[in-house]
Amino acid sequence: MPTYQHIVTQAEQGSRIDALLATFTEVSSRGEAVRLLEDGQVLLNNNRHTAKKRIVLAEDVIEYTITPQPEQSLAAECIALDICYEDEYLIVLSKEAGMVVHPAQGHDEGTLVNALLHHCGYENLALLQGEDRPGIVHRLDKDTSGLMLVAKDEQAGLALQEGIRTRNIERRYLTLVHGYIAPETGLVDAPIIRGSVERMRMTVGEGPSAREAITSFKVLDRYEANTHDDGYTYLECKLYTGRTHQIRVHMDYIGHPCVGDALYGRYGYAAQLGLSRQFLHSWFLSLTHPVTGELMEFEDSLPPDLASVLESLECRKL
Numbered sequence: 001m002p003t004y005q006h007i008v009t010q011a012e013q014g015s016r017i018d019a020l021l022a023t024f025t026e027v028s029s030r031g032e033a034v035r036l037l038e039d040g041q042v043l044l045n046n047n048r049h050t051a052k053k054r055i056v057l058a059e060d061v062i063e064y065t066i067t068p069q070p071e072q073s074l075a076a077e078c079i080a081l082d083i084c085y086e087d088e089y090l091i092v093l094s095k096e097a098g099m100v101v102h103p104a105q106g107h108d109e110g111t112l113v114n115a116l117l118h119h120c121g122y123e124n125l126a127l128l129q130g131e132d133r134p135g136i137v138h139r140l141d142k143d144t145s146g147l148m149l150v151a152k153d154e155q156a157g158l159a160l161q162e163g164i165r166t167r168n169i170e171r172r173y174l175t176l177v178h179g180y181i182a183p184e185t186g187l188v189d190a191p192i193i194r195g196s197v198e199r200m201r202m203t204v205g206e207g208p209s210a211r212e213a214i215t216s217f218k219v220l221d222r223y224e225a226n227t228h229d230d231g232y233t234y235l236e237c238k239l240y241t242g243r244t245h246q247i248r249v250h251m252d253y254i255g256h257p258c259v260g261d262a263l264y265g266r267y268g269y270a271a272q273l274g275l276s277r278q279f280l281h282s283w284f285l286s287l288t289h290p291v292t293g294e295l296m297e298f299e300d301s302l303p304p305d306l307a308s309v310l311e312s313l314e315c316r317k318l
Helices: 017-021 030-038 112-120 154-165 246-253 304-316
Strands: 003-007 042-044 061-065 082-086 090-095 145-151 170-178 185-189 192-194 202-204 214-223 232-239 280-288 295-299
Touching: 017 030, 017 042, 017 061, 082 295, 090 112, 090 154, 145 154, 154 280, 170 246, 170 304, 202 246, 214 246, 214 304, 232 246
Parallel strands: 145 280
Antiparallel strands: 003 061, 042 061, 082 090, 090 145, 170 232, 170 280, 185 214, 192 202, 214 232, 280 295
């Protein structure tokens, strides 16, 4: 994998690192620059760096590694979409569990992007996160279901991203976690960093590449323990930031991992209540329309696999 080095000039001082990276010949777009940072492929003065807003200074040394990507063309696929709202600027949809948001290694078809290309056409989707992720404003994990925003217009998409950044777009999730959480409400304010050994796994930690992550939660129901488990707590979580795996990482951090989570769970599949994925669903979305100024709210009820888990626990409700 080729590695490149750049020493920041006086003229470049004060630039954001993602914007500066995007000007380099080897980096194809701002979206690729952000991905390089998020994937830990950028060093700033010999420290791994992922904060895209970091301001660089003259004489800073930037090293970046480009991983060759196999050429692939995005294919439009006729895949049904559960659309809650659509106009010429944006789409609000409910993503089903098991669907990958955009093509990546090992997932070059059957993604949400492939479905959006068929539904809208490439030319009618914003390219905020790069040419290979048309329409994408934010992401949900493959096995997380529920509400998502899609941008059809570039300016509207930028406004939606800013709304997420400034916390003016409200996103709430439903999750079932292991164990008994006594407080009715709580706040987890713990920075998240990519794991140094398992690159697919995020963790709470400190360091130059750690990013602020804040999640609040409210208890909806509690279920008593039995001989096979230590009970469960049903939560509504609200995101104040949007880090990779944020709710899953934060729940694991406080000792109450999401039920069914194969990556962060601690109890194995014997105690997962028959789930083949994590119990995590994006159920509520509130935003101000970036063009009309209208306040819009959307709700998405639990899909059958998650609803059936709660039904099975009904007799254990405290």
